[in-house]
Amino acid sequence: MDIKEYNYSSITQRRFVLLSVFFSIATLVVFTTLSTLCLSSLALYSPFWKYILTFAFSGLLTGIIAGNSMLKKLQNHRIIFIIQEILLLCVAIVPVIGSFVYHGIFPVYGNILQYCYWLIYGAIFMMFFFTGVKAPYYLKTTSGDYIDNKNPAIIAICIALVSLIASLALALFIFYNPQYLILYVLLPILSCIFTILLSLPFCPPAIISRGVTEESAITSRDDILFTYCNVSFISIFIILILLSIVASFGLYINVIFYSVVAIATGFLAGTIAAHYIKTNNTVFIYGEMLYPFLFLGFIIVIHSNDIPYYISIMTAMPFSIFAGLTFGTSLQQIILKNNHQSRYTILLFAFFIIPIPILIAFLWIELTYLWFFVLIYLMAIITIIFPGMYLLQNTKRSASAILYFVVSLLFIPVIIITHIYFKLPFSNTMVNRYCSGYDTVAMANFNASYITQPATAYIQGIPACSITDHFARDMKRATVLINLFASSGNTIIIDGYHKFFTNNLYRLLPSPVIIDYIPDRIVDYQKPTITGVEKYATIHSDILRGLYGKKGTIIDIPNIFDHYMYTFRFTDAYIGSILPHVDNYYFIIIDVTHTAPELLSGLSSAIQKHFSHSLVAIYGNLMIIGATNKEGGFVIGQAEMQKLENLIPTTEASNIFVNTEHALSYILYTSVQSAVPHYGKSSALLLHFDKPDATMYQNNFIDTLINTNDAVISFADKTGYFANTLQLRMFYAKRINQLLKQSEYYGLQDQYEREMQALMELRRAGEYTPALRQYIINVIAYKEKLYENIALMYEKDKQWDKAISLYSALLAVNPNNFTANYRIGIISATIQNMENAFKYLNNAMRMNPNNPDVLYQLGILLVSQGKYSQALTYLLQAHQMNMATASLFFNIGLCYESLKNIEEAKRYYEKAKLLDPNDPSIQSSLERFTGKKEEPANQNADPRTNQLDEEKGESFPLPINQSAYDVRLKENEIKDEDKINVPK
Numbered sequence: 001m002d003i004k005e006y007n008y009s010s011i012t013q014r015r016f017v018l019l020s021v022f023f024s025i026a027t028l029v030v031f032t033t034l035s036t037l038c039l040s041s042l043a044l045y046s047p048f049w050k051y052i053l054t055f056a057f058s059g060l061l062t063g064i065i066a067g068n069s070m071l072k073k074l075q076n077h078r079i080i081f082i083i084q085e086i087l088l089l090c091v092a093i094v095p096v097i098g099s100f101v102y103h104g105i106f107p108v109y110g111n112i113l114q115y116c117y118w119l120i121y122g123a124i125f126m127m128f129f130f131t132g133v134k135a136p137y138y139l140k141t142t143s144g145d146y147i148d149n150k151n152p153a154i155i156a157i158c159i160a161l162v163s164l165i166a167s168l169a170l171a172l173f174i175f176y177n178p179q180y181l182i183l184y185v186l187l188p189i190l191s192c193i194f195t196i197l198l199s200l201p202f203c204p205p206a207i208i209s210r211g212v213t214e215e216s217a218i219t220s221r222d223d224i225l226f227t228y229c230n231v232s233f234i235s236i237f238i239i240l241i242l243l244s245i246v247a248s249f250g251l252y253i254n255v256i257f258y259s260v261v262a263i264a265t266g267f268l269a270g271t272i273a274a275h276y277i278k279t280n281n282t283v284f285i286y287g288e289m290l291y292p293f294l295f296l297g298f299i300i301v302i303h304s305n306d307i308p309y310y311i312s313i314m315t316a317m318p319f320s321i322f323a324g325l326t327f328g329t330s331l332q333q334i335i336l337k338n339n340h341q342s343r344y345t346i347l348l349f350a351f352f353i354i355p356i357p358i359l360i361a362f363l364w365i366e367l368t369y370l371w372f373f374v375l376i377y378l379m380a381i382i383t384i385i386f387p388g389m390y391l392l393q394n395t396k397r398s399a400s401a402i403l404y405f406v407v408s409l410l411f412i413p414v415i416i417i418t419h420i421y422f423k424l425p426f427s428n429t430m431v432n433r434y435c436s437g438y439d440t441v442a443m444a445n446f447n448a449s450y451i452t453q454p455a456t457a458y459i460q461g462i463p464a465c466s467i468t469d470h471f472a473r474d475m476k477r478a479t480v481l482i483n484l485f486a487s488s489g490n491t492i493i494i495d496g497y498h499k500f501f502t503n504n505l506y507r508l509l510p511s512p513v514i515i516d517y518i519p520d521r522i523v524d525y526q527k528p529t530i531t532g533v534e535k536y537a538t539i540h541s542d543i544l545r546g547l548y549g550k551k552g553t554i555i556d557i558p559n560i561f562d563h564y565m566y567t568f569r570f571t572d573a574y575i576g577s578i579l580p581h582v583d584n585y586y587f588i589i590i591d592v593t594h595t596a597p598e599l600l601s602g603l604s605s606a607i608q609k610h611f612s613h614s615l616v617a618i619y620g621n622l623m624i625i626g627a628t629n630k631e632g633g634f635v636i637g638q639a640e641m642q643k644l645e646n647l648i649p650t651t652e653a654s655n656i657f658v659n660t661e662h663a664l665s666y667i668l669y670t671s672v673q674s675a676v677p678h679y680g681k682s683s684a685l686l687l688h689f690d691k692p693d694a695t696m697y698q699n700n701f702i703d704t705l706i707n708t709n710d711a712v713i714s715f716a717d718k719t720g721y722f723a724n725t726l727q728l729r730m731f732y733a734k735r736i737n738q739l740l741k742q743s744e745y746y747g748l749q750d751q752y753e754r755e756m757q758a759l760m761e762l763r764r765a766g767e768y769t770p771a772l773r774q775y776i777i778n779v780i781a782y783k784e785k786l787y788e789n790i791a792l793m794y795e796k797d798k799q800w801d802k803a804i805s806l807y808s809a810l811l812a813v814n815p816n817n818f819t820a821n822y823r824i825g826i827i828s829a830t831i832q833n834m835e836n837a838f839k840y841l842n843n844a845m846r847m848n849p850n851n852p853d854v855l856y857q858l859g860i861l862l863v864s865q866g867k868y869s870q871a872l873t874y875l876l877q878a879h880q881m882n883m884a885t886a887s888l889f890f891n892i893g894l895c896y897e898s899l900k901n902i903e904e905a906k907r908y909y910e911k912a913k914l915l916d917p918n919d920p921s922i923q924s925s926l927e928r929f930t931g932k933k934e935e936p937a938n939q940n941a942d943p944r945t946n947q948l949d950e951e952k953g954e955s956f957p958l959p960i961n962q963s964a965y966d967v968r969l970k971e972n973e974i975k976d977e978d979k980i981n982v983p984k
Helices: 011-042 048-073 078-092 094-101 105-116 118-143 153-176 182-196 224-249 253-276 283-288 291-302 309-337 340-353 355-364 369-393 399-409 411-421 438-442 469-485 504-508 543-547 560-565 572-581 597-610 638-647 660-664 702-707 711-715 722-732 734-748 752-765 770-796 800-813 818-830 834-847 852-864 868-880 886-898 902-915 920-927 947-951
Strands: 003-006 207-210 455-459 462-467 491-495 512-516 537-540 552-557 582-591 613-619 622-628 667-669
Touching: 011 048, 011 078, 011 094, 011 105, 011 118, 011 153, 011 182, 048 118, 048 340, 048 355, 078 094, 078 118, 078 182, 094 105, 094 182, 105 118, 105 543, 105 572, 118 153, 118 340, 153 182, 153 253, 153 309, 224 253, 224 291, 224 309, 224 340, 224 355, 224 369, 253 309, 283 309, 291 309, 291 369, 291 411, 309 340, 340 355, 369 411, 438 455, 462 469, 462 560, 469 504, 469 582, 469 613, 469 622, 469 638, 469 660, 469 734, 491 543, 504 512, 512 543, 543 572, 552 572, 560 582, 572 582, 572 597, 582 597, 597 622, 638 660, 660 722, 660 734, 667 711, 702 734, 711 722, 722 734, 734 752, 752 770, 752 800, 770 800, 770 818, 800 818, 818 834, 818 852, 834 852, 852 868, 852 886, 868 886, 886 902, 886 920, 902 920
Parallel strands: 491 512, 491 552, 512 537, 552 582
Antiparallel strands: 003 207, 455 462, 582 622, 613 622, 613 667
16 A cells, blocks of 8 residues: 655644744844844944844854754753743843833944944844754754645745845834834744744654655755755855945945845745746756856846946846746755655755855955956856756756757856956956045145145045045134144044045144044055155044043044935934043034035034033034033133134144134134024934935025124133224224135135135235235135146036136236136137137237247137138248147148148148148148049048047047138147146
């Protein structure tokens, strides 16, 4: 009689197992996700996710090994499960209990981070360890056969994936809606209940049933590599997919969430499909051979230009669906080929023992593009060649299998050809680069007297540090103001810019210590190359841990990226965390053009709440808020004035202030409340779900800055006559201070001509004031260099109006500036403003009548107007000044031809051809004398190009009118900044 062996008879217990799996995974995922998000909100740059996942996987693997050993030896596992479920429940609900005690979940994690951050790692390890102890039991009971002839293995996998997706969504919902935190409590409670109800034995006795045909077992074990490594192969490819997505679109919550959900959903769909598809025992091996092909298709799409992230995420789904399909068929083969104990052993190694160490390793490996593609090629060899060899050696191979093997061998050369064709990167550059533009910022030299090369660095595509002369000057001014009050004790500088530059004026502060809270990884391990920068004691840590055990004057300097992403820095919770470490003063320097009004309002409210006295100063776009609980902390007396008067003439401060009155005129408000009124509820303490727009906000303090001069008098020492004296000094300095601030404002707004007009007025006002005169002379000299550099950049980008505006500003200072006249003349000719072209080129020639470039350009302009005789005079003079170019000879020939001097015209055309034999205009002109004239394809375009565009790999015809169809600007006129040769 036919018989079949079963392992379990209770259908109800099977359901309890599946429910326990669901709620156990949900508890872990929600707890882990919430912990990661909360800690990242408090310390944005710290890679908590790496540490948390490392402890999680380590705890899971340790628990699995321990559980496998214990469950084999114990007759009654329920006692162990009850004890560990109670412990797990206690650990899991700690954040909920803490949120009631501290009135929110963020203060709970803030205290943990600042005082005992290792507790969170211990809790993660413990929770995953307890779940790991249960994992062998889940594996054993779901891989066994039940009395109803159903095996729940695939169902258990599907339930685990559904639990992962649902719990990720729930964790995000709770994070952004903390009032629903109580929902999380249900998960560990339900997990505890269903786990305690489990009573299936780990080592079940055999159950024999009659009347059922025993399916024949397949005893061949030559596919063992694919059976054990299928999950590991899939894991590696999924890690590389996630790495590629993050490298392209940034490490943002929405990118990670949608990527994980898309991949998990695709894998779930493939696994379900495998359950209903009847396959033979080699389909999962065939399937592995397609992994590299599908992965390469994803890589090609994600490296295409202007592809939205959701399209790239969707292109990862074909791989995940197919991976789920092959995984499902592989699982079916494991169930069919093996008895209960063998299934358990295979699945234990395939699901946990092998993949988990691989996952932990990939958390800490920083792949370059070279090793990224080496790994892909290695995976392609393993998943293509080895399966192909297996199919070829299989005794039951068919013609289709052989054909499939041959085709599969072509995959690797196809991958290489595709790599080359699509120009996929293959270098030692890291795949996941966080920072761009760092090298230009690092070379800008923040501590130079003046900065003529503005530069911006980005983190994850958002501005992080923008170095301009205005920014550097205003940051130094803020440091001088802080030094006025912070005269003793320790100074703790929370410096968001330290990775990009170091402010040398920090040396003015007493005992400065810098907290550098940005890890080296965030700037891709790059270092500033500028020498001569002072070294200060530096703590490399997140802010809260860096402040532990320290107290002093705190200077808080968030970078631009912080203004958009690190909202914790502008909240009451942050100021409350900082307060215990403030000795006398707290200062924060923010950029108001990058700060949302609600964040500024929240910061203002927090400072009002925790400090009794405050002041506000504005330097350009920088707002400096000072706060203290010290009575009379911001009083300015004779000692402070003397301190400023001694400092300003020094080298460091001589180019940022004219005098003490100028330095004090930037203090605008006597309290933060008067500067930033409260607009209602401040921003919540959250991470952005997606990448924020780098919005530039309006600076609403400019009018107050320009028109306010004597707010500092409110802080003046009222004893004696000091306050009256200060008021008088500020009154006499009012007009000069207004002009100084006005010129700075015009510079910030790129209103160059108005800025220079203000500087010229200041120069006139400073004729009898040596300090002001020298200050303005230095500023104007720097501005001339800056304007020339910026104008050349505008010319490269063909922003002619902006370039003309800058050169016009130079002419406002010095009408005899040869460079400005010459460049405006060239640009005017380019944009067909012939009147201005003649005007400014004539001015340039008046200043330097023997300059061949000016003579040449004037000749070209006269040719364009049909004045060939006058044009010939200028062109020949240019030739006499040793200019010898194809374009010069061509235009001289054109003039002679128009004046009916054929012999001279032909002679100069031939000279032009010797220098440029491929120029079609020259060839066409010579052919007119031989009767073989061929009209140019485009009579209004010249193949000669602007040199700036040649340097950028572009080529375009210069604009020209019909009457001068073959008259062009000289091809080397607009030059690169470092190649320009302007005669004196």
